Amino acid sequence: MALHFFNTYSRALEKFAPRHPPNVSMYTCGPTVYSNAHIGNFRAYIFEDLLQRHLEMRGFKVHRVMNITDVDDKTIRGAREAKISLNAFTEPFKRGFFEDLDTLRIKRADEYPGATEPHYLARMIEMIAELIKRDLAYQAEDKSVYFRINKFPEYGKLAHLNLEELRPTGRVRSDEYEKENIGDFALWKAWDEEDGDVGWDSPWGRGRPGWHIECSAMSTALLGDQLDIHCGGVDNIFPHHEAEIAQSEGVTGKKFVRYWMHCAHLLVDNQKMSKSLGNFYTLRDVIAKGYSGREVRYALVRVHYRVQLNFTFDGMEESRQALTRKSRQALTRIDEWLERLRETSASQKARGTPGPTDDFQRVLDDDLNISGALGVLFESIRETNRAMDANELGATAAKAWLQWWDEINRVLALDAVETVALPSEVEALAEARRLARLAKNWQKSDELRSELNARGWEVRDTKDGQKITRRVGPEP
RNA sequence: GGCGGGGUAGCCAAGUGGUAAGGUCGCGGUCUGCAAAACCGCUAUUCGCGGGUUCGAUUCCCGCCCCCGCCUCCA
Numbered sequence: 001m002a003l004h005f006f007n008t009y010s011r012a013l014e015k016f017a018p019r020h021p022p023n024v025s026m027y028t029c030g031p032t033v034y035s036n037a038h039i040g041n042f043r044a045y046i047f048e049d050l051l052q053r054h055l056e057m058r059g060f061k062v063h064r065v066m067n068i069t070d071v072d073d074k075t076i077r078g079a080r081e082a083k084i085s086l087n088a089f090t091e092p093f094k095r096g097f098f099e100d101l102d103t104l105r106i107k108r109a110d111e112y113p114g115a116t117e118p119h120y121l122a123r124m125i126e127m128i129a130e131l132i133k134r135d136l137a138y139q140a141e142d143k144s145v146y147f148r149i150n151k152f153p154e155y156g157k158l159a160h161l162n163l164e165e166l167r168p169t170g171r172v173r174s175d176e177y178e179k180e181n182i183g184d185f186a187l188w189k190a191w192d193e194e195d196g197d198v199g200w201d202s203p204w205g206r207g208r209p210g211w212h213i214e215c216s217a218m219s220t221a222l223l224g225d226q227l228d229i230h231c232g233g234v235d236n237i238f239p240h241h242e243a244e245i246a247q248s249e250g251v252t253g254k255k256f257v258r259y260w261m262h263c264a265h266l267l268v269d270n271q272k273m274s275k276s277l278g279n280f281y282t283l284r285d286v287i288a289k290g291y292s293g294r295e296v297r298y299a300l301v302r303v304h305y306r307v308q309l310n311f312t313f314d315g316m317e318e319s320r321q322a323l324t325r326k327s328r329q330a331l332t333r334i335d336e337w338l339e340r341l342r343e344t345s346a347s348q349k350a351r352g353t354p355g356p357t358d359d360f361q362r363v364l365d366d367d368l369n370i371s372g373a374l375g376v377l378f379e380s381i382r383e384t385n386r387a388m389d390a391n392e393l394g395a396t397a398a399k400a401w402l403q404w405w406d407e408i409n410r411v412l413a414l415d416a417v418e419t420v421a422l423p424s425e426v427e428a429l430a431e432a433r434r435l436a437r438l439a440k441n442w443q444k445s446d447e448l449r450s451e452l453n454a455r456g457w458e459v460r461d462t463k464d465g466q467k468i469t470r471r472v473g474p475e476p
Numbered sequence: 477g478g479c480g481g482g483g484u485a486g487c488c489a490a491g492u493g494g495u496a497a498g499g500u501c502g503c504g505g506u507c508u509g510c511a512a513a514a515c516c517g518c519u520a521u522u523c524g525c526g527g528g529u530u531c532g533a534u535u536c537c538c539g540c541c542c543c544c545g546c547c548u549c550c551a
Contacts, residue, residue: 011480029551037551044551072549160479161547185548211549233551234480240549264481265545272545302499303489308481308544310488318488318500336513363490371490375498382498382515389507389515442509449511460512467513 003058003365005229006306008237008260009158013367016259018228022060025223026052027257029215029232029240030066030112033093034074036282037100039300039311040266040273044233046297047263047305047368049106051231053411054364065222066109067215068094071116071208076198086116086198100283103293104300105413111222115214123217124209125202127251128187136250139204140178143190149183152246158260159238185243186210212243216251219244225252234262263305270310286316295320298414301370322378323414335416337381338405340388345398355397356380356404364411377408422468426457430468433459437466 003016018024028048031037052062069075070090079089101108113120128145131137136152139145149155156162191199191206199206209217219227225248232241241260248256265272268279286296299319303309324333363372384401387393409415422430433448449459452468460467 008480031551032549041551047551069549159547162478183548231551235546235550238479238547243549263551265551267544270544272550306481307489310544312488314500315488321501322499333513340514369490371488371498375490378498385514386516437509440509446510458512461508461510462513463508 004367005259005261006367008262009257011160014259018060019226019258024055024060024062024228025226026055026062026064026229026231027215027219027223027227028064028066028109028230029236030068031093031097032069032072032074033090033097034072034078035093036096036284038273038280038282039268039286039296040233042100042104042106042283042296043266043300043309044231044263045101045106046104046300048231049104049413050301050305050368050370050411051229051261052107053413054361054368057361057407057411058365063223064109065111065113065219067218068097068112068114069211069214070094070114071198072211076195079198080194080196096284103283103287104297105293113218113222115209115218120214120218120221121200121209123221124213125188127213127217127247129203130251131187131247134250136246137187138180140180142178143205144178144186144207145188145204146179146184147187147243147246147250148180149185149246150181152250154249155183155242155246158242158245161238161242185212185239187213187247212240213247215240216244216247220248220252225254225256227257229259229261230257231261231263234264237262261305264308266300267308267310269312281311289313289316291316291320294414294416295323298323301412302374304371305368333381334405334414337385338402341384341398341402341405344388344393345395345402347395347398355400360404360408373408377412380404422457426452426455426468429455430459430466434466437461 004013005016006012007014026048028045031041048064048066052064055062071086075086075090079086082089115121128137131147132139132145135148137145137147187210188202188204188207189210190204191208195208199208219230230241230244237260245256267273268281271277271279273280283293283296287293295316296319299311299316300309302319322333360373360376363369363376366372380401384393384398387397429448429452433445433452436444436448452459456470458469460469
């Protein structure tokens, strides 16, 4: 099966064909920097990371943009409460966001435009002016500028919503009488007292951009009028992405996005995360409980992106076990396997056994079927381990498997961190234990093993002697 | 009410019109001085429920039940 993705717009699996192969333009909705991002946010970013990495493995050259929303109600409120400037308020969260991306081994996008950058504000204003010129937007009595959805018949197509049947949910501000239609959304929000010193001048007076227009402006500025892929969480489908289509196509007259891809929500203990339920976790919260970024990455990537993922700490334990097989072992199941493969590849063994296939990649081609792909990985590990146990894996095959791992790991990014060097006192204890074992002094040997354990090191005896590894804790 | 996603072993989770990947947990075994790792074996006659189509359905169709999410600025 060739590469296929599920397109939210058509609600169907479609063969992937970018406009200008091998180039792929990809826009992903980024964070609003008013706090540290939570694990639900990262589920989306990891899905996008998997998507980018798989595309790259398949030979595409991905140009990816992720916006940073650094002005909105929440950032303004936060800055006001902290009595600091908007920029001073958002800056630490921006920095924290990039640190978190590194923790999770998420590849950097090519650009991270910010909504308050003058260049993009200018473009937003330009787009809004064009929409007004085309009668697709109007300035209301409250001085804000709104998009006129009645003039854009396509509005609602992405979400498959019949706008007449929308229920009021109480989340619509009742004071927005000024709008012609309840569904009209703000392109430019007129300044009010709550905004304090946050605001920019525009042809419609002082104010700030609406959330949706920022994405339309930055995506088209950096990627052109037509994008290959646009991603986000399902909650962005409506109204955010619907609005983006209306604004962008309203200005350019061209089809905005070819493939819309949305990931399902992450649940915690089967409920949506919320602070009041006490099931709200930032990435930092989970790391603070002793899990490594790699373990969190695995836990968030292992379930297909269109299925809701239920996050639990039992699931975190399971992820740890899947990677390491033994919770206190630092050497992972995968590393152990790689080490054996390296030894085998350096040997003179010439016996032929089947080498790797491209099953992993083929399974991912089917709308990023990660569970199937991981199944291929674990089966491969078991089969090659079995062959090595039986002394039946040749050096050439071992080399091929190592190469295979390098390839799939460019997508998974699940390799362990570098092995740390043994401190001298650990080295000394290990040497003493080696000598005790040589003398078959098992009591002494076990005492020394306990001593090493107590110092945070794990000892395993293999036919090649003892192996000392650091116990798993937070990633160094 | 509308729009989505899902109900597969204790738990997590793929998948196919021909009779259930993988992970985790548990038990037994090979190996080991003991452990660990690795490997082997066992653990769903069955895929929410009821009909239908079919030689055959978990997979297709119809109806129903349950869970979760979205419905105007939450990834």
